[in-house]
Amino acid sequence: MSQNAPMSPSSAPAVHPSGDKRFKMLDAALRRQQYQPEALLEILHAAQELFGFLSDDVLLYVGTALKLPLSRVYGVATFYNLFTLKPKGQHTCTVCMGTACYVKGAGEILAAVERAHGVKAGETTADGKLSSVVARCVGACGIAPAVVFDQEVAGKQDAATVLKRLEGWMKP
Amino acid sequence: MNAEELQGIVDAERKAQQEVRHRVGVCQAAGCLSLGADQVKAALQRTVEEARLGGEVEVFGTGCLGLCDAGTLVQVESREPGHVCKCLYQKVDAEGAVRIVKEHLLAGTPLDDGQADAESHFFAKQRRVVLQGSGVLDPERIESCLAAGAYQALHRALTELKPADVIAEITASGLRGRGGAGYPTGLKWSTVSKAVGARKVIICNADEGDPGAFMDRSVLEGDPHRVLEGMAIAGYAVGAEQGYVYVRGEYPLAIARLKGAIKQAERLQLLGHRIFESAFNFRIDLRIGAGAFVCGEETALIASVEGRRGTPRPRPPYPAVSGLGGMPTLINNVETFANVPAIVTGGAKAFASVGTEKSKGTKVFALAGKIARTGLIEVPMGMTLREIIFDIGGGIPDGKAFKAAQTGGPSGGCIPAQHLDLPVDYESLIQVGSFMGSGGLIVMDETSCMVDVAAYFMEFCRDESCGKCVPCRAGTVQMHGLLTRICRGEGREADLAQLEELAELLKSTSLCGLGQGAPNPVVSTLRYFRDEYLAHVRERRCPAGVCKMAPPPAPHATPARTEVRP
Numbered sequence: 167m168s169q170n171a172p173m174s175p176s177s178a179p180a181v182h183p184s185g186d187k188r189f190k191m192l193d194a195a196l197r198r199q200q201y202q203p204e205a206l207l208e209i210l211h212a213a214q215e216l217f218g219f220l221s222d223d224v225l226l227y228v229g230t231a232l233k234l235p236l237s238r239v240y241g242v243a244t245f246y247n248l249f250t251l252k253p254k255g256q257h258t259c260t261v262c263m264g265t266a267c268y269v270k271g272a273g274e275i276l277a278a279v280e281r282a283h284g285v286k287a288g289e290t291t292a293d294g295k296l297s298s299v300v301a302r303c304v305g306a307c308g309i310a311p312a313v314v315f316d317q318e319v320a321g322k323q324d325a326a327t328v329l330k331r332l333e334g335w336m337k338p
Numbered sequence: 339m340n341a342e343e344l345q346g347i348v349d350a351e352r353k354a355q356q357e358v359r360h361r362v363g364v365c366q367a368a369g370c371l372s373l374g375a376d377q378v379k380a381a382l383q384r385t386v387e388e389a390r391l392g393g394e395v396e397v398f399g400t401g402c403l404g405l406c407d408a409g410t411l412v413q414v415e416s417r418e419p420g421h422v423c424k425c426l427y428q429k430v431d432a433e434g435a436v437r438i439v440k441e442h443l444l445a446g447t448p449l450d451d452g453q454a455d456a457e458s459h460f461f462a463k464q465r466r467v468v469l470q471g472s473g474v475l476d477p478e479r480i481e482s483c484l485a486a487g488a489y490q491a492l493h494r495a496l497t498e499l500k501p502a503d504v505i506a507e508i509t510a511s512g513l514r515g516r517g518g519a520g521y522p523t524g525l526k527w528s529t530v531s532k533a534v535g536a537r538k539v540i541i542c543n544a545d546e547g548d549p550g551a552f553m554d555r556s557v558l559e560g561d562p563h564r565v566l567e568g569m570a571i572a573g574y575a576v577g578a579e580q581g582y583v584y585v586r587g588e589y590p591l592a593i594a595r596l597k598g599a600i601k602q603a604e605r606l607q608l609l610g611h612r613i614f615e616s617a618f619n620f621r622i623d624l625r626i627g628a629g630a631f632v633c634g635e636e637t638a639l640i641a642s643v644e645g646r647r648g649t650p651r652p653r654p655p656y657p658a659v660s661g662l663g664g665m666p667t668l669i670n671n672v673e674t675f676a677n678v679p680a681i682v683t684g685g686a687k688a689f690a691s692v693g694t695e696k697s698k699g700t701k702v703f704a705l706a707g708k709i710a711r712t713g714l715i716e717v718p719m720g721m722t723l724r725e726i727i728f729d730i731g732g733g734i735p736d737g738k739a740f741k742a743a744q745t746g747g748p749s750g751g752c753i754p755a756q757h758l759d760l761p762v763d764y765e766s767l768i769q770v771g772s773f774m775g776s777g778g779l780i781v782m783d784e785t786s787c788m789v790d791v792a793a794y795f796m797e798f799c800r801d802e803s804c805g806k807c808v809p810c811r812a813g814t815v816q817m818h819g820l821l822t823r824i825c826r827g828e829g830r831e832a833d834l835a836q837l838e839e840l841a842e843l844l845k846s847t848s849l850c851g852l853g854q855g856a857p858n859p860v861v862s863t864l865r866y867f868r869d870e871y872l873a874h875v876r877e878r879r880c881p882a883g884v885c886k887m888a889p890p891p892a893p894h895a896t897p898a899r900t901e902v903r904p
Contacts, residue, residue, distance in 0.1 A: 206645035207628055211587070238646070245647040245804075247629030248587045264549035265744065266706030268650070268794055304588055305552035305707035306371040307778070308406025308713050309690045317590075319372040322410075335789065 182227070188216045189227065196231050203232045206242055210249055220249045236267040249300070255297035257335045259328070260314035267311040272326065275311060276300065278325035283332065295336055311330030339607040340615050344347075344484065347606075351485035359394045360443050361388075361415040363473065364765035367559055368552070369589060369713075370409035374431065378410045379434035382714040387575035389444055398482070399450075401472035404464075405454060406713040413473065414442060414452030426454040432784045459729040465692065467700045467838035469716045472560030477595055480563065480602035488563040491679035495571050496616045498819030499682075500698060504575040505531060508678065510686035512698035517543060517634070517671030518746065518775040520697070520764035526668065530854050531576040533666035540569050540579035541662065541669045543639060544585040544592070547631040548747025549798065551778030553702040554672035556714050558585065558592040561676070566622060570609065571682060576668055576881055581622040584639055584720045590785040595626055599640035631748075631802035635850045636661075636669045638804065650850035671776065673702055691717035697763035702844015707780035709736045717762075724758040727781055738783040742866070748795045748802075749855025751862030752788060771862040772903055774856065785885035788867040789874055792860045793821035810853025815845040817860060824871060827878035834864065834871055 182189035195212035199205035208234065214222050220243050229239040243249045261276045263265075276287060279298050285291050287300040306312040310323025313328055320331075355361060364370075366641040382397045403411040412435070416423050425448050427438060434452065442448045454460075466472075476482040509524025530538060542565060546554040558565060569581045585593055600622055603609040605865050613618045624642045632638045633648040640662050642648040661667025677699060681689045690698045699721040703726065706712050710732030715724060723743055727733065733742050742752040750773035753760070762765050764774050782791065800814040805863035818839050823829045841857030848854045864871060873879050876885050 202645075204645040205644070207642065211626055211628065233776050241567065241647050242645070245630060246627075249628055264403070265747070265778070265794070266550045266712075268549075269707050269780065269782055269791070301588065302547070302629065303549035303551070304800075305546065305555040305586075306368050306372060307550050307552050307704055307780075308705055309372055309409070310712070311374070319368055321369065321372045 176332045180256075184223075184333065187243045192227065193223075193231075194280070196228075201232060203234050206232060206234065207246070210239075210243060215248060219253045221251075234273050238245065250291070251295075258299055258314075258316055259332060260299040261287070261328075262301045262304045262306065262310070262312040262314070264305075264307060264310070266307035267303075270310045272311040272329075275323060275325050276315065278329060281330065282329050283336070286325055317336050339613075341497070342601065343488065344493065344614075346593045347481055348484050350649075351481040352353060355396070355485065356417065357393075357427060357601065359417050360396070362397045362438075362443075363400040363403075363413040363415070364397065364716055365403045365411040365413075365473065367402035367406070367556055368408035369402070370411055371591075373409040375410040377432050378430050378435045380513055381432040382412070385436050385439040386443070389439060390827045391439070391443060394442055395439075398677050399477040399478065400474065402469075402556040402714050403473040403479050404469075404713045405460065405571070405714060405789060407711050407712060408454065411454075412476070412666075412748060414438065414448075414465065416442075424456065425432075425449075426456060427452050428454045437890075438548075446609065449516070449860065460713075460715075463717065463721070463730050464715055465718050466671055466716050467680050467689075467692075467701050468557060470680070471558070471564060472556060475561065477560055477562055478488060479597055480599070480606060480608075483561070483563045485681070488632065488679075490575075491682035492567050492570050492608070493614050494619055495574055495682050497612045500574045501518070501577065502572060504682065508575070511689040512680045512686075512693075512696075513674065513677055513681060513689070514669060514697065514764065516673035516677070516701070518773060518777070520750075520774060520865045525675055526658060527575055528574065528669070529656075530578075530666050530668040533659050534734040535664075535666040537632055538576055538581070538666045538668070539662045539711045540573050540576070540578045540581035541639065541643065541667055541706065542672060542675055543634065543637060543669055544567055544580065544589075544672045545584060545627050545634045546585055546589075546672070546776060547634045548745070548776050548778050550704065550706050550780045551747060551776050552704045553714065553777045555586075555589050555592050556704075557672050557676050557702070558589070559595050560691075562592075562595050563603065564679055565672055565837065566596075566599060566603055568670075568678035569622060570620045571678050572614070572668055572670065572675065574618050576666075578668065579619045579621070581620060582625050582643055583622060583700040584625045584627060584633070584643055587629045593626060595705070600624070605714055620695035630653050631798070631805070632804045632850070635852060638850065639666065639669065647804070649804045650852075652849060670901045673777070681889065694761060694763045699761070701777060701779045702777045705779055705781070707787070708738065708783040709735055709781040718764045722759050722761055723753065726762065726779065727758070732782065733866070734781065734783050740781070741784050741786060742782045742788065742791075744772075744780040744791070744859075745772030745778065746783065746855075746858070747778055748773045748798045749851060749858055751858045752782070752791065752866065753862075756866075771858070771865055774857065785882055785884070787825075787880050787882035788858075788863040788870050789821065789825055789880075790882075792863045793818065793825055795859040796821055800883060803852060803856075807847075807853060809844050809847040810849065810856065811849075813840055813853065813858055814856055817844070817857065821860070824874045825880075825885040827874060827885070831872070831875050834868075838864065864873040 514520040638648040657667040796818040
């Protein structure tokens with residue numbers, strides 16, 4: 167924690183006990199936001215980018231640093247869809263379920279992913295390779311149905327093309 | 339920055355643009371990017387370099403060119419002696435990019451194949467105000483935006499107009515909120531300007547949550563400075579020095595473009611202290627949403643900007659009086675702000691000359707669903723749905739029949755074929771049981787089941803209900819339960835009456851627009867497609883063949899208790 171930050175004696179130690187360097191980067195994000203409690207969402211975004219998900223430990227750390235009750239941090243982290251409290255798989259297949267995608271068969275794509283890999287939306291395969299996620303709308307309605315493979319948006323998909331793409335990921 | 343310095347940048351950029359013979363714009367919006375637009379751009383740049391055309395050709399990325407269905411789109415502007423000729427190539431891939439360079443740019447013969455017809459209704463019937471710069475300028479370079487006229491309106495407002503004049507101009511233009519409800523923008527601005535408070539705030543609502551809508555994303559990606567300029571003018575008009583853009587976390591490209599645009603505008607002192615050497619200061623910060631539909635509601639959005647759970651609160655007090663941190667807060671949608679510079683430069687009269695009596699100007703729509711040309715369009719208010727869907731959108735593909743157009747997202751309704759000749763404006767859409775919404779227009783053909791669509795939207799609202807008020811939290815669960823039961827073929831005729839009763843209850847007792855609007859898709863489908871509901875209930879049959887019916891109960895078995903309990 168930087169010296170000029172107004173921290174109470176009980177606040178987070180200079181180096182996180184785990185020795186994880188990512189906490190240092192989280193500190194930098196906290197400093198950038200000047201430890202403002204209003205920046206909770208920005209900090210959680212930064213934390214999720216660093217750690218992949220929001221563990222209890224990270225939530226505790228953020229709450230202490232921003233001097234916010236844990237109930238508030240946990241409340242915000244669970245309220246918003248983009249924050250996840252569970253680790254994600256190595257790859258993420260996000261099926262857009264916006265209206266345009268839905269009327270063009272996104273439901274079938276999602277069902278096919280579930281049948282082929284045994285993961286419901288929001289779940290991760292047992293081997294931790296694939297997370298299946300549903301998006302409300304990725305705003306790619308012009309090329310519906312859209313599927314996001316990790317960060318890459320692909321348009322005009324169907325069950326076959328999606329499963330083929332996932333096959334590539336699942337190879338050992 | 340003063341007027342001369344700005345003009346200097348504009349002149350230098352225009353001169354640079356005139357020195358090149360061909361300006362090649364490659365659409366870099368999400369739709370085209372997913373089809374490999376970045377590779378097309380790289381291929382164009384590489385081939386241009388190989389052909390040593392560097393000084394004659396400028397290759398740049400642009401915002402949405404509109405015809406998303408035919409991506410990747412490439413626009414070539416060639417300067418011939420005496421005139422400028424424009425070609426729009428569609429479905430361009432890396433190979434096509436090489437051909438464009440070799441045949442069009444080098445040999446001077448535009449390709450015959452793959453060109454979009456600029457005379458077609460898709461382009462000819464549109465009228466671009468908000469999207470004027472999208473697809474023309476390079477959103478990542480402020481110089482390109484300045485050359486296209488960015489920040490001229492802000493300059494005019496700061497040097498020629500008093501804040502009250504700006505508000506009078508906006509009021510006279512008849513501009514109404516483009517987020518959907520259509521509240522008169524001038525009235526909102528004047529309320530905030532009169533509100534008592536040492537500090538005031540401007541918030542741009544870019545939390546475009548309606549599924550099936552991507553207008554705001556396209557504006558932010560294609561012409562971010564237009565929105566920033568609109569916000570700064572609003573700040574000057576109402577007396578605010580701080581602005582926030584609350585943008586969806588699902589739009590990474592829009593976030594990146596906004597960040598870049600704010601930084602560039604600050605560097606040129608078009609945002610920050612003493613803008614255009616006046617006494618006016620204005621800074622803009624980004625706030626990134628984290629995926630909650632309810633945050634489109636203004637009081638929930640304010641809670642989210644404050645770093646709290648995005649739950650709405652009762653109004654009054656309205657944000658105009660007491661909003662972010664108790665300060666008077668002006669919240670407008672992206673498209674509303676994007677209209678402002680055009681009104682300040684072009685005048686209220688010119689703006690109000692387009693549109694209908696009560697709805698002035700243009701509206702951007704995102705065409706999607708079962709329609710031949712999906713994409714982004716901007717049309718004058720009052721154009722009929724038939725013109726939008728059949729002339730601009732090219733009608734329904736595969737020879738299928740039109741069934742309904744859905745507007746307004748989960749708070750809107752489905753408009754049937756009998757209302758195709760309806761002029762689209764705020765009032766007429768409400769009359770037929772729908773809602774303007776932010777501008778998503780999803781077309782459905784005979785293969786869509788309207789009960790299934792109603793269930794889809796209700797599921798959306800059920801999941802997105804914040805849980806603060808009971809009618810919405812419990813009511814959406816009940817309505818969704820009834821709808822899925824009907825979809826399974828296990829519904830009864832009495833369910834329809836119960837749906838209608840619940841709809842009335844949600845509408846009149848929910849705390850915010852989410853709960854109040856949630857029953858709209860059900861009410862409008864019950865109104866226009868009741869026969870489909872009845873086929874599900876009476877004959878256990880889905881006319882569109884979408885719903886999978888549960889096997890009929892055994893004749894002697896006691897009927898299973900399928901009541902939905904909270």
